[in-house]
Amino acid sequence: MQKRKLNIAVTGLNAIDSPGPGVAVIRALREAGSFDVRIIGLAYESLEPGIYMHQLVDKTYQIPYPTTGTETLLARLEYIHSKENLNVIIPNFDAELYSFIKLGPNLKEMGINTFLPTMEQFEERQKINLPEFGKKYDIKVPHSKAIYTISEIYGLTPEFSYPLLVKGKYYDASIAYNVEQVKTYFNKISAKWGLPIIIQEFVNGTEYNTTGLGDGKGNTYAAFPMRKQYITDKGKAWGGISIADKKLLELTENFISSTKWRGVFELEFMKNQKNEFYLLEINPRIPAWIYLAVGVGQNVPEGLVNLAMGNKIKPFKEYKVGIMFIRYAYDMIVDISEFEQISTYGEL
Amino acid sequence: MIKIKSNIAISDTGFIFNPSNGESFSANPIGIEFFNLIKQGKPQDKIFENMLEKYNTDKNTLEKDYSDFVQTLNQFQLLDQDAEKKA
Numbered sequence: 001m002q003k004r005k006l007n008i009a010v011t012g013l014n015a016i017d018s019p020g021p022g023v024a025v026i027r028a029l030r031e032a033g034s035f036d037v038r039i040i041g042l043a044y045e046s047l048e049p050g051i052y053m054h055q056l057v058d059k060t061y062q063i064p065y066p067t068t069g070t071e072t073l074l075a076r077l078e079y080i081h082s083k084e085n086l087n088v089i090i091p092n093f094d095a096e097l098y099s100f101i102k103l104g105p106n107l108k109e110m111g112i113n114t115f116l117p118t119m120e121q122f123e124e125r126q127k128i129n130l131p132e133f134g135k136k137y138d139i140k141v142p143h144s145k146a147i148y149t150i151s152e153i154y155g156l157t158p159e160f161s162y163p164l165l166v167k168g169k170y171y172d173a174s175i176a177y178n179v180e181q182v183k184t185y186f187n188k189i190s191a192k193w194g195l196p197i198i199i200q201e202f203v204n205g206t207e208y209n210t211t212g213l214g215d216g217k218g219n220t221y222a223a224f225p226m227r228k229q230y231i232t233d234k235g236k237a238w239g240g241i242s243i244a245d246k247k248l249l250e251l252t253e254n255f256i257s258s259t260k261w262r263g264v265f266e267l268e269f270m271k272n273q274k275n276e277f278y279l280l281e282i283n284p285r286i287p288a289w290i291y292l293a294v295g296v297g298q299n300v301p302e303g304l305v306n307l308a309m310g311n312k313i314k315p316f317k318e319y320k321v322g323i324m325f326i327r328y329a330y331d332m333i334v335d336i337s338e339f340e341q342i343s344t345y346g347e348l
Numbered sequence: 349m350i351k352i353k354s355n356i357a358i359s360d361t362g363f364i365f366n367p368s369n370g371e372s373f374s375a376n377p378i379g380i381e382f383f384n385l386i387k388q389g390k391p392q393d394k395i396f397e398n399m400l401e402k403y404n405t406d407k408n409t410l411e412k413d414y415s416d417f418v419q420t421l422n423q424f425q426l427l428d429q430d431a432e433k434k435a
Contacts, residue, residue, distance in 0.1 A: 206369070227370035241370040244355070271369075321367045 007084050008305060009040040009112075012092030012288075013050025013057070017329070018171075018234045021092045023049070024291040025301045026056045031294055032302035034311070040084050046343045052334045059084065062346035070099045074106055086112045088308045090301070092285055094170045097122060115263050115308035117284045118216075124259075125282035127167060127198045134279065137258045139251065141279045142203050142270075146196035153182045156199060165200040168193035173235060175202060203280070205272040207231070208245070210252040211287050213303050216262030221307065222298040223252045224319040226289065230326075237289050237327075242296045244321040251277060264290075264304050292325040350386055350418055351428040358383050366426060373424060382417045 008029060012020030022041070029037050041060035043051050051060045061080045064072045080086065089112055091100040100107075101116050108114075116122075124133055127144070134141030143160070147153065156164070156179075166185035167173040170193050176182040186197050212223035225248040230239035252267060266287035268280040286301065293300040296319040306313045342348040358364045362375040364383070375383055385395045392414070399410055421427050 208369075229370065243370040244367040245369065322365060322370075 003034065003036045005036040005038060006087040006305065006309070007038045007040060009042050009080065009084070009086050009089045010057075010092065011042045011044075011063070011090070011096060013041050013043050013048040013060070014045070015049045015053075017232060018236050019288045019327075020048075021286045021288045021290055023053065023056065024288060025090055025092060025286055026050070027291050028294050028299055028301040029305065030056065032299060032305070034302060034306060034313075038084075040080065040086065042080075042089075043342070046339060049332065051342055051348055052332055052338060060342065060348045062342065066096045066099050070102050073099050074103055077103070077107070077112070078110065081110055081112060088113045088115075088305050090114075090286070090304065091116070094283065094285060097284060113308040113310075115304050117262050117265070121259060121261060122284050125284055127169065127281065128196060130279075130281075133282070137255065139255070139279045140276060142201040144198055144200035146198050147186075148196050150183060150186060153179055153186065156182070160199060160201060163202045165198075165202050167198040167200055169196065169198070173200075200280075203270040203272055203278045205270045205278075208243075208248060208269045208271060208277070209237070209240070209287065209289075210248055210267045210269070211264065211290065211293065211300060212252050212256060212261075212267075213264050213300050213307070214256040214259075214261035215307060216260055218257040218260045220253050220256045220315060221303050221313065222293070222300045222316045223249060223256070224293070224296055224298060225249060225252070226292060229324070239324065239326045240289055240292060241324045242292060242319060242321055247277060251279075255282075264300055289325055289327075292323065295323045295325065296320045349389070349391060350421075351389070352383070352387050352421065352426055353428045356426050358387070364426070366424075369425070371424065373426075378413065379417060382414060383421075386418075386421075 010022045010025055012022030014020040015023040026039050038058050039056060041050050041057040042063045043060050044063065044065055050057055063076050091097055100114060101119050101122055104114055104116065128146040130141050130144055163175050163177045165173050166176050166182055166189060168189040172189045172193060174185040176185055190197055207228045208225055210223060210225040213221040215221055225243050225245050226240045227243050228237040228240050232238050255267060264286045266283040269277045270280055271277050290300055298316040298319050303313055338348055355367050356364060358380060362380045364373040364375060385398060396410055400407065
């Protein structure tokens with residue numbers, strides 16, 4: 001029987017040193033067993049590498065930055081939909097999720113499916129709300145606090161001891177060993193990502209991540225843990241391995257059932273010397289290392305699309321342990337005419 | 349008695365993989381023998397007997413090497429702590 005062909009739009013085509021998940025998501029979708037795909041890339045910048053990966057992306061459209069407002073985005077998506085007849089959109093950036101969640105009903109009306117967390121889930125897991133989140137769902141989280149002004153830095157002790165982490169609202173984190181360093185990172189990160197800045201207790205240990213897919217009713221459709229083996233200077237995993245840690249799986253399944261999480265997520269944990277797991281962050285989106293999911297036998301993006309389309313699927317119950325991913329950088333040769341096309345017309 | 353965690357395996361080349369945390373290690377040929385003898389559940393005196401028969405070494409050197417190896421296994425969390433407590 002011929003598989004149904006779906007038109008799926010994907011953002012996060014910035015496969016750079018701190019990569020967006022788009023290209024990995026597309027690779028997973030192209031290996032889906034339950035449907036065929038036509039991939040529509042949605043890019044913010046004309047130099048996002050995924051735009052030029054024609055073996056993966058059939059057509060790319062530029063879309064406006066979230067700061068321009070949801071109405072502008074909706075107008076652009078209406079245009080793209082009129083050309084491409086989209087079935088599903090998979091947004092992959094934290095910063096754009098608010099707009100896509102908000103536009104969910106409009107998109108549904110147009111016949112475009114998404115499978116994203118609810119606005120409440122999205123807000124609740126924000127870095128600034130992590131302490132309350134930990135309390136509510138009984139998950140250990142490092143002590144943290146949001147600050148809005150430089151003057152607040154002087155009052156951080158004795159509530160916090162050094163070293164501590166200085167984190168941006170969406171991205172970036174640096175370890176600070178004294179007040180001067182906190183001030184430097186405060187200025188640097190707030191200039192890029194705005195306020196507040198989150199001050200977080202530093203937990204020393206080994207970093208573990210899990211990803212999974214929840215159906216919004218508390219059921220787990222996919223979940224597996226990974227240990228980062230090689231971390232870049234930006235803290236991104238350049239290599240990782242799937243592991244069999246029951247505690248991590250339990251924490252992940254508990255997260256899905258207690259929050260009734262809808263969609264894909266990434267949980268970032270730190271395991272300290274006493275073998276205790278601390279939840280550092282909840283990313284309400286697909287992680288950049290999601291292609292490992294295909295490797296371990298849980299094609300999470302395929303599951304996500306099926307849930308978005310309202311298809312019944314069986315939850316993944318098992319995964320392969322000891323499967324590694326190692327990222328690599330790859331230089332593509334691109335004709336200037338392609339760059340011209342996307343820069344001038346916003347389409348390629 | 350010292351026991352290696354049941355989910356830890358070693359390959360013929362001495363590659364040890366801990367599936368619980370994804371850590372991996374390499375053992376030298378003597379390490380591989382120690383690992384396999386411990387994994388088989390051989391008591392310490394039998395391990396020493398076996399190794400002294402096979403290699404031209406004295407008991408003191410062997411005991412020191414064995415103790416170092418076990419300490420390393422412990423440091424890398426490859427030993428079953430529950431089994432040790434029960435023993």
